Amino acid sequence: MALLTIALLAVREAARRRLLTAAAALTIVLVGLTGWSVSRLVSLHDAWKSPSTVALHASIFVILLAWGFSMVLAVGAAFLAAPAIASEVETGLILAVLPRPIRRSDFVLGKWLGLALLLGAYIALTAALEFATIKAVTGYLPPHPIAAALYLMGEAFVLMTLALFASTRVASMTGGIIAIALFGVAWIAGMVQTIAIAFNNQSIETATAAVGLLLPTDAFWRGAVFSLEPSAVVATANAAGRSAADNTPFGISAPPSTALLLWSFGWTAVVLSAAVLTFNHRDL
Amino acid sequence: MNPQATPAIETFELVKRYGDAVALAGLTMAVSRGEVFGFLGPNGAGKTTAVKLLLGLASASSGSGWVLGEDLGARAARRRIGYLPELFRYQDWLSAREVLALHCALSDMPTARRAAEVEHALDTVGLARRADDRVGTFSKGMQQRLGLGVALLGTPELVFLDEPTSALDPVGRHDVREIIGALKRRGATVFLNSHLLTEVEHVCDRVAMIDRGRIVRIGSVTSLIGVATELRVRVADTSPQVDASLRRYGRVSFHDGWYVIHGIAQDRVPALVADIVAVGARVHAVEPHHATLEERFLQILRGPSNGAADDRSAGGP
Numbered sequence: 165m166a167l168l169t170i171a172l173l174a175v176r177e178a179a180r181r182r183l184l185t186a187a188a189a190l191t192i193v194l195v196g197l198t199g200w201s202v203s204r205l206v207s208l209h210d211a212w213k214s215p216s217t218v219a220l221h222a223s224i225f226v227i228l229l230a231w232g233f234s235m236v237l238a239v240g241a242a243f244l245a246a247p248a249i250a251s252e253v254e255t256g257l258i259l260a261v262l263p264r265p266i267r268r269s270d271f272v273l274g275k276w277l278g279l280a281l282l283l284g285a286y287i288a289l290t291a292a293l294e295f296a297t298i299k300a301v302t303g304y305l306p307p308h309p310i311a312a313a314l315y316l317m318g319e320a321f322v323l324m325t326l327a328l329f330a331s332t333r334v335a336s337m338t339g340g341i342i343a344i345a346l347f348g349v350a351w352i353a354g355m356v357q358t359i360a361i362a363f364n365n366q367s368i369e370t371a372t373a374a375v376g377l378l379l380p381t382d383a384f385w386r387g388a389v390f391s392l393e394p395s396a397v398v399a400t401a402n403a404a405g406r407s408a409a410d411n412t413p414f415g416i417s418a419p420p421s422t423a424l425l426l427w428s429f430g431w432t433a434v435v436l437s438a439a440v441l442t443f444n445h446r447d448l
Numbered sequence: 449m450n451p452q453a454t455p456a457i458e459t460f461e462l463v464k465r466y467g468d469a470v471a472l473a474g475l476t477m478a479v480s481r482g483e484v485f486g487f488l489g490p491n492g493a494g495k496t497t498a499v500k501l502l503l504g505l506a507s508a509s510s511g512s513g514w515v516l517g518e519d520l521g522a523r524a525a526r527r528r529i530g531y532l533p534e535l536f537r538y539q540d541w542l543s544a545r546e547v548l549a550l551h552c553a554l555s556d557m558p559t560a561r562r563a564a565e566v567e568h569a570l571d572t573v574g575l576a577r578r579a580d581d582r583v584g585t586f587s588k589g590m591q592q593r594l595g596l597g598v599a600l601l602g603t604p605e606l607v608f609l610d611e612p613t614s615a616l617d618p619v620g621r622h623d624v625r626e627i628i629g630a631l632k633r634r635g636a637t638v639f640l641n642s643h644l645l646t647e648v649e650h651v652c653d654r655v656a657m658i659d660r661g662r663i664v665r666i667g668s669v670t671s672l673i674g675v676a677t678e679l680r681v682r683v684a685d686t687s688p689q690v691d692a693s694l695r696r697y698g699r700v701s702f703h704d705g706w707y708v709i710h711g712i713a714q715d716r717v718p719a720l721v722a723d724i725v726a727v728g729a730r731v732h733a734v735e736p737h738h739a740t741l742e743e744r745f746l747q748i749l750r751g752p753s754n755g756a757a758d759d760r761s762a763g764g765p
Contacts, residue, residue: 165553165556166553169550169554177541256537259505259535260531260536260551263504264551265555266523447466447500447507
């Protein structure tokens with residue numbers, strides 16, 4: 165019960181601090197801009213009138229939009245989770261809470277659950293509004309919109325878990341910076357990996373794959389891209405061969421393997437457990 | 449064993465180190481159930497560290513301790529404890545009522561009881577009229593009152609109050625004394641950590657003085673400050689005979705128009721007054737005097753020389 169109380173408290177804090185209002189307002193602006201941009205693009209060229217061309221160009225637009233959104237999610241997840249525990253330690257707020265008969269694990273897991281609810285709801289609503297707007301304007305809907313949203317959630321949850329782990333040990337600012345910096349490293353490693361594959365450089369490919377295992381955000385990003393690509397694009401890329409298909413950060417020929425997804429879930433569970441263990445032994 | 453038979457707090461050689469720094473250097477003490485126990489010491493003496501160890505907020509480097517018969521930090525004990533931290537901070541985006549309700553929920557209190565508990569706490573600490581205002585709009589004093597309310601939720605058996613009046617005005621301080629009195633009357637144990645020694649002197653049954661992580665004195669307030677062995681007498685129409693009469697009862701000094709007779713037993717006071725009157729002096733006032741807790745505190749921490757009175761030989765005006 166304490167876990168749920170802490171989770172709902174995190175949600176209530178977001179609402180009271182007008183985080184939800186701000187997120188809602190920004191989403192409305194983003195969706196409005198998306199609708200306007202797509203409608204302008206459609207009206208620019210006659211070529212857009214062809215359904216297959218609309219699908220192709222709209223899919224590129226959607227993937228670029230998703231990339232921007234994933235960056236916002238990464239920053240949002242890091243800066244939401246990094247102060248979640250650290251700021252309560254810094255301000256002394258936690259000194260009144262933890263003497264209550266609650267487990268420290270419930271406190272950490274409750275924070276995680278509350279933030280996951282916030283991020284998950286934000287991603288689901290924003291993605292639904294964006295896809296609906298693009299569909300209304302262009303008639304195009306990506307092949308796997310729900311899977312894409314779930315992959316983006318996965319990416320956000322991985323980074324949120326990392327930032328929450330940092331929050332049990334270091335100051336808010338430090339935790340946020342660590343999470344964002346590591347996210348950047350993982351993303352760049354993913355980029356380099358595609359280049360390594362294109363040039364058939366096994367050692368760089370192995371090294372970048374290892375970075376991807378240490379922080380598996382890029383696996384989720386690739387899953388999101390794959391879910392947003394029209395099947396014709398994937399088929400064409402695959403026909404051109406593995407190197408060509410993977411040689412773009414925004415064009416993925418296959419979804420992340422089940423093994424990689426299981427690794428990512430395991431990674432999240434292990435880092436969350438480490439957060440609990442670290443916080444259990446922390447002197448306040 | 450009957451849980452009530454165990455002390456409210458018992459520690460044995462409790463040590464806390466932060467790296468090379470020793471915050472607590474072997475705390476051994478016992479606090480009985482139903483006792484109001486004062487915990488005094490200068491800044492950095494280890495008071496708050498001790499409270500954190502007792503509450504499970506920090507773990508001991510060595511030694512052992514029990515609170516309400518349970519190991520330090522045990523949830524079973526924390527369910528029966530109230531705590532007002534020295535650094536009192538509550539969610540400033542919640543109302544006072546919501547903060548109290550939150551702590552009821554975190555305490556596993558039955559839902560049916562919560563509303564009544566919250567109202568009672570609000571009334572007790574005088575926040576009923578501001579119950580629905582956000583904590584962020586409260587003064588420091590009001591936030592400390594809220595913290596007291598939080599500490600009183602759920603009829604705790606043991607209440608830790610860490611500097612409970614640091615932000616309060618005289619009315620607030622009086623209210624805290626009343627609250628501590630009420631806790632004592634219902635049999636709760638109060639562990640009071642305070643710099644305000646007069647406050648401690650008024651409300652505590654026993655006191656421990658801590659310095660550099662160790663207890664330097666522990667005992668009842670009376671045993672620490674001692675029984676009155678000094679008598680102050682204001683006399684008109686003094687004479688050498690008066691001085692001589694007074695010297696028969698102890699060493700005599702003279703301060704600001706008062707004779708001070710040191711080491712006099714209280715049962716000899718009537719005879720002393722009679723003697724002075726017999727030699728023709730008029731007695732305006734007679735006051736037994738004992739050291740305050742503050743004086744004893746300073747004596748103990750600084751050594752006797754600093755707390756000694758500025759005696760001089762007796763001599764009338």
